[in-house]
Amino acid sequence: MYLSRVEIASHNRAKIKDLTHLGAYHNWVEQSFPEEIQANQRRRHLWRIDQLAGKQYLLVLSEQQPARAELERYGVPGTAMTKSYDRLLDRIQTGQLYQFRLTANPTHTITAPGERQGRVFPHITIEQQRKWLIDRAEKSGFQLVKQQSAINPDDTPTWSFDIVGREWPMLHRKAGHGVRLSRVTFEGLLRVSDADTFKQTLTKGIGREKAFGMGLMTVIPEA
Incomplete structure (x- = not known):
């Protein structure tokens, strides 16, 4: 790679x-x-x-x-x-901490009564988009890290990732027909929970619209 x-x-x-x-x-x-x-x-x-x-x-x-x-x-x-990219992939082990950056297309599917196939809709709110990533973490071979406040140690630990970009770029699938896709960029800290699955995530991507600039996660080791 x-x-x-x-x-x-x-x-x-x-x-x-x-x-x-x-x-x-x-x-x-x-x-x-x-x-x-x-x-x-x-x-x-x-x-x-x-x-x-x-x-x-x-x-x-x-x-x-x-x-x-x-x-x-x-x-x-x-x-x-x-x-x-193989050197980084070869060094990945379960339990390692990485800083990550991911640009993705958070969506969900709604199937109406009587319909055989559901329709795909974008997640709109920050809360929905954050939950989308949280829900996909474990099956993607990693855990999103929670951190305790150094100022108020009695506070509930918070997720150590943020949404740093939210956009609606245009895609023309056919001449004269355009659609805007939800493009969300996440940054934060993760821990590898399954090294083999996580390598697949890094090389295959996360979510929909991978051909159009979504799904690529990159990582650097946490110092």
């Missing part, structure tokens, strides 16, 4: 004029793997957009290395980087 990053040329309007919706970003990611396209292979690549120090970055997780020139198509020249 490989983790790649490139700074998006956000201040070059002529260069990024095509990046008007999530489908365009999806196409950028797919075009970054020309060998897969030539071989008629459509592997799923997890990706997301990060904000850091006033700059935007495209982050991509993939089985193969992307073509640098294609990865920089809408990026700042010279900023594309690719590193092996």
